[in-house]
Amino acid sequence: MRPAIRLAAAVSALILISYVVRGALLFPRVALRVEGEWLLRDDAELGMVAKPGAVSRFLHDDPERVVDVFTDSHGARVAAADLEGRPQVDVLAVGGSFTWGYGLAHDETFLAHLSALTELEVANFAMGSYGSVQSLRMLERHAALAPRYLIYGFIDDHLQRNLSPCIPSVSPYCIAAPYFDPQSDTIHDPRVGAMPLDVARRLHEAVIYRSRLDVVSWLAAALLAAHADWNGFPMSYESGFEDSEAARGDAVRLVIAGMARVASTLGAELLVVHLPDPGDPDPQGPPAALVDATRDAGAVLVQTEFLFRDLRERGQLDIVDGHPGPRVNEAIGRYLASVIALREGRRSEAEPADPAR
Secondary structure, three states: OOHHHHHHHHHHHHHHHHHHHHHHHHOOOOOEEEEEOOOEEEEOOOEEEEOOOOEEEEEEOOOOOEEEEEEOOOOOEEOOOOOOOOOOOOEEEEEOHHHHOOOOOHHHOHHHHHHHHHOOOEEEOOOOOOOHHHHHHHHHHOHHHOOOEEEEEEOOOHHHHOOOOEOOOOOOOOOEOOEEEOOOOEEEOOOOOOOOHHHHHHHHHHHHOOOOOOHHHHHHHHHHHHHHHHHOOOOOOOOOOOOOHHHHHHHHHHHHHHHHHHHHHHOOEEEEEEOOOOOOOOOOOOOHHHHHHHHHHOOEEEEOHHHHHHHHHOOOOOEEOOEEOHHHHHHHHHHHHHHHHHHHHHHHHHOOOOOOO
């Protein structure tokens, strides 16, 4: 073999080995597998959205927790496959994974409990990794469903998410998201050039969702690492501004004000539901920025930390992969039903008398 050929072969082998090692070390693995259809697709305004009519099965670390996930023709989470989205709903809900119901069957989510207790038609447009910015854009996108109530499930992590050009993810590469820029006081669309979701899907299926790597997985990890390098997929984006308490407050103010405008246009009420971390032994109330933003927007702030404390004291606080479990969701759903029953009573009192009576 010629020296040049041997050198080229050696260099190629070293490159391959470097990608194998890099892929194996770079990509994390989680105790989750997904069967069936990939739930997400790229979206130019929100970064990612649920596919309409999707059917997926989530197999968690607990072998008894197998969760079937379905979306309707609008992309809202529903109880069964092949459901058409309603032309009109009573409640339109947005938020992140706590609101979507990560780790839970549809009927275990607090929104499903709310619907069952009130007989209101509820559309769940929340999605894991969403922050306030995506939630606002989702409300605007589906305002034509003419709901009477808008529910936004807020967790404290949204304060940081609102300023990040990348969604929180186990993937080491950036999945682009819309974000708030405090320097211009505006929301920017997702950056172009980030890893597409079809590549992220292959990464998850080949590596991240595997508890152990075999030879095929190692090679897949190497090829995906090389593919990411060749296409210039970034691991992060520089935002160009400082993540500060003031910036976080400005983002929440702008987003809640935007949600309130949607509600006003619809003649609906905006309920902002603060959902604390279930792992916190002493769950706190909402951050001051959220309290101020909801007050200034004329929205209703629903605090649930007392539910978490009560369940913990009774030894009934259940957690699924860091998220509120079935008992917590049932308690939240019951409390929200009581809040809406009170609001419904006030609505009835405010309505003009029927002249036919």
